[in-house]
Amino acid sequence: MLDxxxxxxxxxxxxxxFFLNVEMKAYLRSLADEFGESTNAVRVELNRxxxxxLLESENEGRTKVYRANRRHALFDDLHSIVKKYIGIDRLIEEVIWKLGNVELALITGDYARGIDSGIIDLVIVGGIDKAYLQGLVEKVEELIHxxxxxxxxxxxxxxxxxxxxxxxxxxxxxxxxxEV
Known part of the structure; x- marks a missing residue:
């Protein structure tokens, strides 16, 4: 949909x-390498x-580092849209909420780094029924693709x-x- x-x-x-994991900071060359695109194409979009x-930048030594601007009026909305696009909102509603004794849930790996790779790594802390978890996960995978x-x-x-x-x-x- 976002596309x-x-x-x-x-x-x-x-x-x-930048809006999936708002703690994320990155610089031009690393983004170009990660996306497999020219630095010029990435620079144009970073500038826009x-x-x-929506983004703010600062110099760290000789490198310009970018991150999401949390003070922007649309920050919360964009963060929410990105979570919905990825399916994290459904993951929370359909899996974590129904498990019961979940103390903490984390997303790690590519999605924590803001990369839409198609595989969400979910770490759950607590005492839960793993068989029930697997059933819920299979249903949500169909919903969020x-x-x-x-x-x-x-x-x-x-x-x-x-x-x-x-x-x-x-x-x-x-x-x-x-908490934990």
Whole structure:
């Protein structure tokens, strides 16, 4: 749907990148490499989004780094649209909400980095019925047209891996960072 509203594929990729995981920061060359596009094509779109106020930039040494502008009037709306486009809203409604004892749920991997690869890596912390989870996941995969890989951790397992998830800038979709 987003592809039909926004005709520039590069712009769509940039909006997904910066508005899916709002902690994401990136610079021109890394974005061009990631998207497999010329730096000029990416630069043009970065400039347009920055001029519109949707992105903000700052210099880190000799590198210009971009990130979503959280103060923009459309920030919450764009963040919501991107989550709906990816299917994260359905994932929360149809899976996490129905599982019961979920203390924390994170998205890791490509989607946490703002890349729409088609596979959502979901980490769930809590005591849940894994067979029931698998049934829910299969239903949601059909709804959102993406595969979902799950990892269920106990509170203790998560505590031992917490630093890894923080380094990966995992996207919290349920619960609070300090809960577990």
């Amino acid at each position: 039909y509203l926004i005709t520039s594929k590069t712009r769509v990729k940039l909006i997904l990148k 989004l920055t001029e519109a106020g 993406r595969k979902i890989r799950t990892l269920v951790l106990s509170r203790e397992e998560f505590k031992s891996l917490r630093e890894k998830f923080e380094q990966e800038k995992a996207l919290i979709v349920w619960g609070e960072k300090g």
